Amino acid sequence: xxxxxxxxxxxxxxxxxxxxxxxxxxxxxxxxxxxxxxxxxxxxxxxxxxxxxxxxxxxxxxxxxxxxxxxxxxxxxxxxxxxxxxxxxxxxxxxxxxxxxxxxxxxxxxxxxxxxxxxxxxxxxxxxxxxxxxxxxxxxxxxxxxxxxxxxxxxxxxxxxxxxxxxxxxxxxxxxxxxxxxxxxxxxxxxxxxxxxxxxxxxxxxxxxxxxxxxxxxxxxxxxxxxxxxxxxxxxxxxxxxxxxxxxxxxxxxxxxxxxxxxxxxxxxxxxxxxxxxxxxxxxxxxxxxxxxxxxxxxxxxxxxxxxxxxxxxxxxxxxxxxxxxxxxxxxxxxxxxxxxxxxxxxxxxxxxxxxxxxxxxxxxxxxxxxxxxxxxxxxxxxxxxxxxxxxxxxxxxxxxxxxxxxxxxxxxxxxxxxxxxxxxxxxxxxxxxxxxxxxxxxxxxxxxxxxxxxxxxxxxxxxxxxxxxxxxxxxxxxxxxxxxxxxxxxxxxxxxxxxxxxxxxxxxxxxxxxxxxxxxxxxxxxxxxxxxxxxxxxxxxxxxxxxxxxxxxxxxxxxxxxxxxxxxxxxxxxxxxxxxxxxxxxxxxxxxxxxxxxxxxxxxxxxxxxxxxxxxxxxxxxxxxxxxxxxxxxxxxxxxxxxxxxxxxxxxxxxxxxxxxxxxxxxxxxxxxxxxxxxxxxxxxxxxxxxxxxxxxxxxxxxxxxxxxxxxxxxxxxxxxxxxxxxxxxxxxxxxxxxxxxxxxxxxxxxxxxxxxxxxxxxxxxxxxxxxxxxxxxxxxxxxxxxxxxxxxxxxxxxxxxxxxxxxxxxxxxxxxxxxxxxxxxxxxxxxxxxxxxxxxxxxxxxxxxxxx
Numbered sequence: 001x002x003x004x005x006x007x008x009x010x011x012x013x014x015x016x017x018x019x020x021x022x023x024x025x026x027x028x029x030x031x032x033x034x035x036x037x038x039x040x041x042x043x044x045x046x047x048x049x050x051x052x053x054x055x056x057x058x059x060x061x062x063x064x065x066x067x068x069x070x071x072x073x074x075x076x077x078x079x080x081x082x083x084x085x086x087x088x089x090x091x092x093x094x095x096x097x098x099x100x101x102x103x104x105x106x107x108x109x110x111x112x113x114x115x116x117x118x119x120x121x122x123x124x125x126x127x128x129x130x131x132x133x134x135x136x137x138x139x140x141x142x143x144x145x146x147x148x149x150x151x152x153x154x155x156x157x158x159x160x161x162x163x164x165x166x167x168x169x170x171x172x173x174x175x176x177x178x179x180x181x182x183x184x185x186x187x188x189x190x191x192x193x194x195x196x197x198x199x200x201x202x203x204x205x206x207x208x209x210x211x212x213x214x215x216x217x218x219x220x221x222x223x224x225x226x227x228x229x230x231x232x233x234x235x236x237x238x239x240x241x242x243x244x245x246x247x248x249x250x251x252x253x254x255x256x257x258x259x260x261x262x263x264x265x266x267x268x269x270x271x272x273x274x275x276x277x278x279x280x281x282x283x284x285x286x287x288x289x290x291x292x293x294x295x296x297x298x299x300x301x302x303x304x305x306x307x308x309x310x311x312x313x314x315x316x317x318x319x320x321x322x323x324x325x326x327x328x329x330x331x332x333x334x335x336x337x338x339x340x341x342x343x344x345x346x347x348x349x350x351x352x353x354x355x356x357x358x359x360x361x362x363x364x365x366x367x368x369x370x371x372x373x374x375x376x377x378x379x380x381x382x383x384x385x386x387x388x389x390x391x392x393x394x395x396x397x398x399x400x401x402x403x404x405x406x407x408x409x410x411x412x413x414x415x416x417x418x419x420x421x422x423x424x425x426x427x428x429x430x431x432x433x434x435x436x437x438x439x440x441x442x443x444x445x446x447x448x449x450x451x452x453x454x455x456x457x458x459x460x461x462x463x464x465x466x467x468x469x470x471x472x473x474x475x476x477x478x479x480x481x482x483x484x485x486x487x488x489x490x491x492x493x494x495x496x497x498x499x500x501x502x503x504x505x506x507x508x509x510x511x512x513x514x515x516x517x518x519x520x521x522x523x524x525x526x527x528x529x530x531x532x533x534x535x536x537x538x539x540x541x542x543x544x545x546x547x548x549x550x551x552x553x554x555x556x557x558x559x560x561x562x563x564x565x566x567x568x569x570x571x572x573x574x575x576x577x578x579x580x581x582x583x584x585x586x587x588x589x590x591x592x593x594x595x596x597x598x599x600x601x602x603x604x605x606x607x608x609x610x611x612x613x614x615x616x617x618x619x620x621x622x623x624x625x626x627x628x629x630x631x632x633x634x635x636x637x638x639x640x641x642x643x644x645x646x647x648x649x650x651x652x653x654x655x656x657x658x659x660x661x662x663x664x665x666x667x668x669x670x671x672x673x674x675x676x677x678x679x680x681x682x683x684x685x686x687x688x689x690x691x692x693x694x695x696x697x698x699x700x701x702x703x704x705x706x707x708x709x710x711x712x713x714x715x716x717x718x719x720x721x722x723x724x725x726x727x728x729x730x731x732x733x734x735x736x737x738x739x740x741x742x743x744x745x746x747x748x749x750x751x752x753x754x755x756x757x758x759x760x761x762x763x764x765x766x767x768x769x770x771x772x773x774x775x776x777x778x779x780x781x782x783x784x785x786x787x788x789x790x791x792x793x794x795x796x797x798x799x800x801x802x803x804x805x806x807x808x809x810x811x812x813x814x815x816x817x818x819x820x821x822x823x824x825x826x827x828x829x830x831x832x833x834x835x836x837x838x839x840x841x842x843x844x845x846x847x848x849x850x851x852x853x854x
Contacts, residue, residue: 694749
């Protein structure tokens with residue numbers, strides 16, 4: 001019945017703020033007509049809905065609000081998550097106290113995967129240690145010797161924790177993985193020392209003399225073998241890319257543990273081997289009698305606490321372990337007899353085998369070289385990847401609806417998809433986000449009404465096969481939705497979100513879109529690719545206004561002025577502010593909705609507000625509806641379109657070769673470039689630096705051995721074990737189907753330091769026997785027979801220590817399996833070569849004469 005006067009808008013907004021419900025607002029009196037009140041519902045439509053919302057979230061069908069909590073860069077994820085959950089529980093207690101109908105659910109918690117992975121690494125380390133100890137007892141058949149060597153593991157680990165604290169290395173997947181990896185190697189030095197001591201003890205020497213002579217005999221050899229293993233981790237410092245970031249902590253942990261085990265092997269093991277561990281309670285031990293001639297009450301008390309009681313405890317433990325050992329001998333007697341018979345037969349047959357091999361050296365070299373050549377050619381049959389994709393018990397489904405789809409329709413489609421997903425066995429929860437392509441825990445990458453995402457959480461957190469089956473089931477169910485594009489991806493911790501990323505670089509947006517869509521279409525024909533998506537797909541509809549500058553100048557206006565007028569009428573202009581408690585609410589004035597509802601309305605907008613003759617926008621500009629780009633990305637200040645895809649059934653390297661073939665055949669306009677980025681580029685960078693690291697590690701190992709043997713030829717002989725150990729690595733990878741990744745290459749670097757240890761101990765003893773006057777071939781046979789037992793023990797303990805890691809149970813197993821498999825396969829082959837090939841190569845290259853002992 002009239003027009004809105006100045007100040008009425010502010011009065012109306014202030015009045016609306018005083019009412020709580022929609023019904024109350026409808027009864028507001030906004031005027032009078034013929035003495036009858038005019039209610040707000042008579043002149044306006046009041047709706048309750050989500051019209052102004054850009055993102056709508058649901059959890060298992062219930063509307064929700066997402067709160068994302070981020071940690072600072074230098075803070076611990078697990079600690080922060082625990083603190084947040086404690087605070088969340090206290091907040092929920094407050095809500096329950098006042099009966100507030102509010103539920104809170106943790107949708108995504110990165111700390112759970114980290115905690116479970118750390119627990120699994122600790123379990124693998126414990127089981128590896130147990131298996132190594134059982135093997136030790138099987139070989140030694142002495143509870144005392146087994147316990148003495150077993151002390152090496154906990155003591156070395158405790159010392160390692162101390163050095164980790166000094167180096168500021170946290171307990172994470174990689175550092176604990178280094179401990180699990182080295183738990184089988186921690187006893188190697190102790191085995192060699194104890195075996196040498198035991199051999200002198202059986203020859204009639206006293207315990208003290210046997211400990212002294214046995215440790216001295218192998219001391220330099222185990223120092224050299226430990227330093228070779230430590231040296232291979234030094235080049236990891238120079239590794240670039242994600243490999244260097246991941247494995248620095250692991251390299252430090254293995255280094256600390258091996259140095260600690262060396263210290264224990266050279267000090268604690270000889271000392272314990274020379275003790276009898278018998279307590280005499282009738283009088284003080286002999287050590288106290290010698291050191292304290294007239295002990296007083298205080299000295300007697302100290303002696304009792306620190307000498308007699310520990311001796312008594314050790315004596316009781318000795319009786320307990322002796323009883324256990326007798327029971328084991330009684331129960332496992334047949335097994336022990338069979339094992340002893342096999343080991344004795346192998347020990348007696350080994351010198352004969354060496355003698356036959358030395359007589360047919362050329363045949364042995366020919367067979368070994370043939371195996372090496374075949375393995376090198378088989379190297380190309382193994383796939384490549386950056387880092388194994390880890391299953392974390394959750395994944396995402398990003399959806400794309402047709403351009404212009406309203407938010408409400410996107411929400412309905414997501415609700416239907418979530419309903420279908422909840423019926424799939426094995427899914428525990430479904431969280432949906434409408435209006436964005438954001439991944440849980442990360443900032444939004446795209447905000448559009450036709451985008452959405454499902455966050456699927458599984459009941460079984462560490463079953464990769466079940467996860468793949470659920471993904472395939474969802475793909476089949478979602479395929480019935482018309483005009484729907486979707487992409488499935490896993491959350492990533494160590495690398496890029498999608499394995500395949502192809503960059504199309506150029507300036508022209510239209511040409512970028514054409515090339516990226518063409519490339520995406522051709523990539524759909526490549527086997528092993530799925531969920532292919534171009535970043536230029538699904539551009540936003542937009543109204544483009546192209547001014548005719550001649551007409552604008554003719555009517556006496558300018559483009560800037562017209563642009564401000566159109567913006568103010570369409571988007572509005574803040575005319576005043578409404579103060580409401582501690583907030584200021586903008587009051588925006590703009591044209592009525594019916595005057596700006598479509599393109600035709602925009603054409604009729606008057607652009608000269610103060611002119612005598614109204615001039616519509618269409619008389620000075622062309623107004624048209626076009627589709628603009630969904631996003632504009634830049635890399636190195638260049639416009640880039642990305643084509644992304646997931647892998648299934650193929651490795652990253654072979655798929656990248658197929659994509660590169662397509663790129664090579666593309667006809668590109670000038671100043672346009674297409675190249676593979678993402679994981680492929682990172683893989684190339686990491687692989688190149690890893691090759692340099694492997695070469696540097698081999699060189700450092702050679703330097704350590706050259707200083708040990710004071711010879712340039714003998715280290716070269718030992719180095720034969722490194723390339724021939726690749727036979728076992730390649731064969732193992734082919735059998736298990738594991739592709740080459742940075743994890744496998746790290747295992748190869750470690751193998752370069754581990755596989756030479758047995759050869760060092762063997763050749764060092766050959767040299768000692770020759771210095772005592774034995775002939776070369778006799779020294780080779782005798783040294784091989786003496787060192788066969790410790791070589792087998794160290795190899796089997798290392799392999800069994802890695803076996804739980806290779807079996808791959810629990811979270812994060814995808815990172816542990818390739819490294820363990822690589823070391824196991826190479827070590828088994830390297831040990832065989834050490835026992836057969838190395839003595840033969842020594843016989844060929846080392847001269848007969850040698851300096852005698854004085």
